[in-house]
Amino acid sequence: MAADGAPATPSAFYKMLAVPEAQELILSETQELPAVEVRFQDALHHTLAAEVRAVEPVPGFRASIKDGYAVVSSDGTGEYEVAFEAFAGLSPRTLQPGTVAYIGTGGPLPEGSDAVVQIEDTEFLGAAPSGAKRVRIVKAVAPGCDVRQVGSDMAAGEVVLQAGHHIGAAEVGILASVGATRVTVHRKPHVAVLSTGDEVCEPDATDLKLGQIRDANRAMLLAAAAGTGAKVTDVGIARDTAANVEAALDKAISEGADILITTGGVSMGDKDFIKPLLERRGTVFFGKVKMKPGKPLTFAKVPVPQQGRSLLVFGLPGNPVSSLVTFHLAVVPCIRKMEGWQEPRLRRVHVRTAMGIKMDPERPEYHRAVAHWARPAGAEPSACCGELVASSTGGQISSRLLSLRSANVLLEIPQADGVLPAGTVVSALVLGDLGAMPMPETPAVTVLP
Numbered sequence: 001m002a003a004d005g006a007p008a009t010p011s012a013f014y015k016m017l018a019v020p021e022a023q024e025l026i027l028s029e030t031q032e033l034p035a036v037e038v039r040f041q042d043a044l045h046h047t048l049a050a051e052v053r054a055v056e057p058v059p060g061f062r063a064s065i066k067d068g069y070a071v072v073s074s075d076g077t078g079e080y081e082v083a084f085e086a087f088a089g090l091s092p093r094t095l096q097p098g099t100v101a102y103i104g105t106g107g108p109l110p111e112g113s114d115a116v117v118q119i120e121d122t123e124f125l126g127a128a129p130s131g132a133k134r135v136r137i138v139k140a141v142a143p144g145c146d147v148r149q150v151g152s153d154m155a156a157g158e159v160v161l162q163a164g165h166h167i168g169a170a171e172v173g174i175l176a177s178v179g180a181t182r183v184t185v186h187r188k189p190h191v192a193v194l195s196t197g198d199e200v201c202e203p204d205a206t207d208l209k210l211g212q213i214r215d216a217n218r219a220m221l222l223a224a225a226a227g228t229g230a231k232v233t234d235v236g237i238a239r240d241t242a243a244n245v246e247a248a249l250d251k252a253i254s255e256g257a258d259i260l261i262t263t264g265g266v267s268m269g270d271k272d273f274i275k276p277l278l279e280r281r282g283t284v285f286f287g288k289v290k291m292k293p294g295k296p297l298t299f300a301k302v303p304v305p306q307q308g309r310s311l312l313v314f315g316l317p318g319n320p321v322s323s324l325v326t327f328h329l330a331v332v333p334c335i336r337k338m339e340g341w342q343e344p345r346l347r348r349v350h351v352r353t354a355m356g357i358k359m360d361p362e363r364p365e366y367h368r369a370v371a372h373w374a375r376p377a378g379a380e381p382s383a384c385c386g387e388l389v390a391s392s393t394g395g396q397i398s399s400r401l402l403s404l405r406s407a408n409v410l411l412e413i414p415q416a417d418g419v420l421p422a423g424t425v426v427s428a429l430v431l432g433d434l435g436a437m438p439m440p441e442t443p444a445v446t447v448l449p
Ligand SMILES: Nc1nc2c(c(=O)[nH]1)N[C@H]1C(S)=C(S)[C@@H](COP(=O)(O)OP(=O)(O)OC[C@H]3O[C@@H](n4cnc5c(N)ncnc54)[C@H](O)[C@@H]3O)O[C@H]1N2
Pocket: 195, 196, 197, 199, 200, 213, 214, 215, 216, 217, 218, 263, 264, 265, 266, 267, 268, 269, 272, 293, 294, 295, 296, 316, 317, 318, 319, 320, 322, 398
């Protein structure tokens, strides 16, 4: 029986959902994790749970943009005594008309001055025996010249980062410059990963027997989850008994996981224990999705009453490619929503296919490809505008992990008969940060028409 008292659904009879329907169901069952306060350096790659305002203006004083002389601009050109040097940390002094003060870049403008004349527009005349230095101002400047006014970079009270903003290196710098040394971010999820199957062995096993395979999925999915910034826990390999798989589920719960990812054992075989276990312990939202690869993808929620929370479980197919593709399509948006992303879905781009792609008449396919920036076919070599062109990674069978090697997009190939001709523009989901994109074949575009 399922947790809600409904009879357990035999795996064969799960309704096949369309991918967008499955994705929306996942997001509707996913809650943002609670906010925590962290040091600003530890906020890197987190999402802000509360806005950050500048408590003080930046700059906090009128600052020079150049090395030069602080002047009273109405004094104009001529010879002047260098009355003093204006540096950070020195006690503030007032500049009298008819004198100038030496100032460095970033130095505080003395009271009485209203502009800076850069060194290049001056001529040093030397020091008198008394020690007084003199300088000729060669070029007159307008009030405010080469001065950053108080709050001109960030005004006091200005919202410098909104709730929902992702913290990258620039944001860490912004937090540091306004003195926001403690910030409120969403906690990142804790993801546990389990492989299942009697045939599955540790990758370093030395004496594989007929039918045994090395466990590619667990290390790969742990890496993929860690790559999102999640905390990860390795729950190991569960042998094909209902008790083993249930013990692994309980281990993930006791370790405090928010998400459990399992691979294998979700299809139609008599050793496919994942769906029946999830039906017994919680609610299975779907157990079949119309996609290639990844058809048996399963999503469930298991209540953890003793901790007043739930565990989300993704039963990914055992085929290695299916497991990583479904990780991207199903688990990544869930992780992103938990950690506070306002728009957790994968990003889409348009790409032109470099070769013909055979379509599947039964399921839409997520075809692994490498997108790169290129001139459109037939364009003049001098043409400045390019587009994304995607090359297939070759054989797309779900066991062939090489189909994911260097893949930076999943082409969304419609369900249909025949071959999608080379040169067709299709939508593609972006994997990661496009770091695997080959370098452009043409120099960067510098001038747009
Ligand atoms: N009668 C049917 N059979 C299958 C169907 C179906 O609709 N009817 N669907 C097929 C599809 S599509 C997929 S995908 C697979 C998914 O099967 P399971 O999730 O139950 O996975 P397993 O049977 O356990 O394994 C499948 C395949 O993957 C290898 N594997 C498993 N775990 C790992 C691992 N950790 N590392 C590397 N490789 C792994 C395993 O040895 C199998 O070769 O079901 C089809 N069958």
